Amino acid sequence: xxxxxxxxxxxxxxxxxxxxxxxxxxxxxxVMTHKKSKISDNNNIKRIWSNIYVRNILxxxxxxxxxxxxxxxxxxxxxxxxxxxxxxDFKGMYVEDARRLADSNNIRIExxxxxxxxxAPSGTVLEQHPKADVHVKKNRMVxxxxxxxxxxKVEVPNVVGYSLRQAAAVLGSKGIKIGKITYRQDIAxxxxxxxxxxxxxxxxxxxxxxxxxxxxxxxxxxxxxVGLGNNPDECYTYVPNVVGKNISEAKSLLIxxxxxxxxxxxxxxxxxxxxxxNAVVKTQYPSESGTTRYPLGDKVDITLTIKK
Numbered sequence: 001x002x003x004x005x006x007x008x009x010x011x012x013x014x015x016x017x018x019x020x021x022x023x024x025x026x027x028x029x030x031v032m033t034h035k036k037s038k039i040s041d042n043n044n045i046k047r048i049w050s051n052i053y054v055r056n057i058l059x060x061x062x063x064x065x066x067x068x069x070x071x072x073x074x075x076x077x078x079x080x081x082x083x084x085x086x087x088x089d090f091k092g093m094y095v096e097d098a099r100r101l102a103d104s105n106n107i108r109i110e111x112x113x114x115x116x117x118x119x120a121p122s123g124t125v126l127e128q129h130p131k132a133d134v135h136v137k138k139n140r141m142v143x144x145x146x147x148x149x150x151x152x153k154v155e156v157p158n159v160v161g162y163s164l165r166q167a168a169a170v171l172g173s174k175g176i177k178i179g180k181i182t183y184r185q186d187i188a189x190x191x192x193x194x195x196x197x198x199x200x201x202x203x204x205x206x207x208x209x210x211x212x213x214x215x216x217x218x219x220x221x222x223x224x225x226v227g228l229g230n231n232p233d234e235c236y237t238y239v240p241n242v243v244g245k246n247i248s249e250a251k252s253l254l255i256x257x258x259x260x261x262x263x264x265x266x267x268x269x270x271x272x273x274x275x276x277x278n279a280v281v282k283t284q285y286p287s288e289s290g291t292t293r294y295p296l297g298d299k300v301d302i303t304l305t306i307k308k
Contacts, residue, residue: 006213045116087131089142090125092274098125100146107136112143116151116175116218120275123149151217156197160208167192168255171222178255183297189229190258190296196223226258230302236293239300242281243288249302250281256301264298269306279304 046275088100088105095111102109115126127145130136159167168178186193197214199206206214216222228235237258242250251261272278282305286294 015248019204030076032262033109038054055140074306077142084135085135086133086138087128087130087140087142090128090142091132092120092272093125094123095125095144095146096123104143106138107140107142109142109144111146113145114148115145115149117277120147120222120277122147122151124273126277152217153200153215154218154265156216156222157213158208159192159195160226162192164190164192164224164258167224168252175218176179176216177219177221177251178224180223181258181297182223182225183228183235184225186227187230188227189234191227191229192224193227194225196225198222226297235296238292239286239289239294241285241288242300242302245281246279247281247302250284252300258296260297260299263303264302265303267303268307270304274305275306 085107087103088101088106090109093101096197100111109128112129117126120126124147126147127143129143130140134143146229152175154176156176157170157174159170162170164181171178184193195208197206197216198204198220199212199214200217200220201215202212206212214222239259240257241255242253245253248262266276266279267282270276281302283303286292287294
């Protein structure tokens with residue numbers, strides 16, 4: 001019997017048989033271990049998922065993540081990220097023309113305020129926000145300030161007896177300007193002795209001697225009669241430098257120096273109402289005088305140009 005077993009083992013190569021047995025043992029061990037690990041992992045996942053608090057936290061994280069990505073996508077579509085155009089220049093245009101230009105550029109405009117500027121045509125755009133050429137998205141709202149079509153009416157205060165500078169301050173607080181200073185012989189030097197206003201209701205000039213409170217449009221000018229004094233040596237003044245100032249600033253400086261604004265000329269660079277509004281004094285005559293004196297109430301002619 002022993003001899004037969006030996007013969008059989010020789011035929012099937014015992015060492016190969018032993019290798020196969022060892023391999024089968026190791027393989028079965030590995031597979032069983034992997035299956036047990038997988039079953040254990042599945043059990044752990046099921047046990048974690050069965051916890052309502054953990055499940056709610058995971059749901060919350062998932063919902064929050066979806067909201068974040070959805071918000072980014074929505075904002076990108078709504079704001080048209082990267083799509084912009086330069087805002088047109090509406091300044092100086094009538095409102096209806098500005099609306100048509102805005103529509104053609106897929107932009108909307110809205111009147112945010114109205115002012116009265118006597119040097120600009122009624123119903124035109126004075127300012128805009130955002131400014132011209134600033135890149136904006138389509139359908140963006142551009143807010144504009146428009147010159148009043150019908151300016152506000154104000155009563156003219158009586159400034160007789162005030163000094164010229166005090167009168168200018170009181171009238172300025174009411175939105176009224178001094179258009180002309182006329183000097184008359186009077187003991188009260190540089191004091192207002194009379195005033196003349198064009199009443200918008202009576203449609204005629206009204207003086208302070210009448211028992212009437214004149215009504216003018218906001219920004220209108222009135223004429224003041226000012227005392228010349230009794231000392232001829234004091235009836236002179238110096239011409240200030242108004243070059244580089246706008247028309248309003250130039251007039252104020254001349255009045256502070258007891259002078260009148262003479263001829264106002266706009267040079268060839270100015271072609272639109274907006275350019276007139278932004279123009280500055282290019283030259284003046286007579287020029288600034290540090291030593292030469294001129295009679296009170298003299299006129300200074302100015303030429304305006306485009307602001308550079």
